[in-house]
Amino acid sequence: MELIDTHCHLYDPALTEDIDEVIRRALAAGVSRFYLPAIDRESESSMLGLEKRYPDICFAMQGLHPCSVKADVEEALQHAEQSLAGRLFAAIGETGLDFYWDRSFEKEQYRAFHRQIEWALDLNLPIVIHSRESIDQTIAVVREHQKGNLRGIFHCFNNDEQSAKKIVGLGFYLGIGGTLTYKNSKLPEAIREIGLENIVLETDAPYLPPMPFRGKRNESSYLTYVAEKLAQIKGISVEEIAHITTANALKIFSKA
Numbered sequence: 001m002e003l004i005d006t007h008c009h010l011y012d013p014a015l016t017e018d019i020d021e022v023i024r025r026a027l028a029a030g031v032s033r034f035y036l037p038a039i040d041r042e043s044e045s046s047m048l049g050l051e052k053r054y055p056d057i058c059f060a061m062q063g064l065h066p067c068s069v070k071a072d073v074e075e076a077l078q079h080a081e082q083s084l085a086g087r088l089f090a091a092i093g094e095t096g097l098d099f100y101w102d103r104s105f106e107k108e109q110y111r112a113f114h115r116q117i118e119w120a121l122d123l124n125l126p127i128v129i130h131s132r133e134s135i136d137q138t139i140a141v142v143r144e145h146q147k148g149n150l151r152g153i154f155h156c157f158n159n160d161e162q163s164a165k166k167i168v169g170l171g172f173y174l175g176i177g178g179t180l181t182y183k184n185s186k187l188p189e190a191i192r193e194i195g196l197e198n199i200v201l202e203t204d205a206p207y208l209p210p211m212p213f214r215g216k217r218n219e220s221s222y223l224t225y226v227a228e229k230l231a232q233i234k235g236i237s238v239e240e241i242a243h244i245t246t247a248n249a250l251k252i253f254s255k256a
């Protein structure tokens with residue numbers, strides 16, 4: 001069984017101390033590739049350092065997280081843009097809109113999101129989208145740019161069926177993670193009618209661990225718990241889930 005963790009912050013300080021063990025456990029569990037979303041300039045060198053340490057299995061993205069959009073947004077975007085000109089990244093991201101923590105840079109969040117979508121189109125790269133308390137606004141921005149060439153993932157999707165269908169209608173994938181396993185989660189219902197051809201798996205490690213690890217540190221080996229829960233919901237084998245979601249991930253991140 002082969003799984004791909006399409007979204008994990010394995011370079012996060014919470015994981016650095018025993019990262020070799022974390023990766024060894026994930027490989028033993030069948031997780032063969034790790035896609036590392038960028039957050040900001042401060043964490044970039046640890047992300048690139050990890051990619052260098054594991055060049056065949058860890059793949060870095062480039063971008064600016066909406067929660068990292070502050071008054072220095074222009075400098076941050078310029079930095080990312082220069083970096084993108086210098087080498088090939090797996091994707092643009094993570095980018096998007098987050099109105100949960102702080103709306104004081106809302107205008108700048110929009111500007112950064114639009115700009116990063118333009119990069120994705122120019123460079124023919126997938127885009128990895130973060131949306132919190134902003135799903136309608138985020139979908140509207142994607143719709144505005146979707147002329148058939150934009151592709152990517154709504155990472156950590158945790159909204160309702162209507163939003164899921166809109167995202168799939170835009171040709172995007174849903175990144176499904178640990179929240180699927182939570183008691184009282186509405187996510188199983190929201191994705192009941194969504195085809196597996198529009199789903200990829202992620203941990204978002206070190207955040208949002210699946211049951212029974214809720215409240216603890218998340219790591220990529222726990223991706224099997226998400227795959228098993230999805231298999232249960234869809235009424236098919238976990239091997240089949242792995243086969244389809246892995247093929248989806250490879251398709252998204254390969255140069256189209």
Ligand SMILES: [Zn+2]
Binds near residue numbers: 007009037094204
């Ligand atoms: Zn993330």
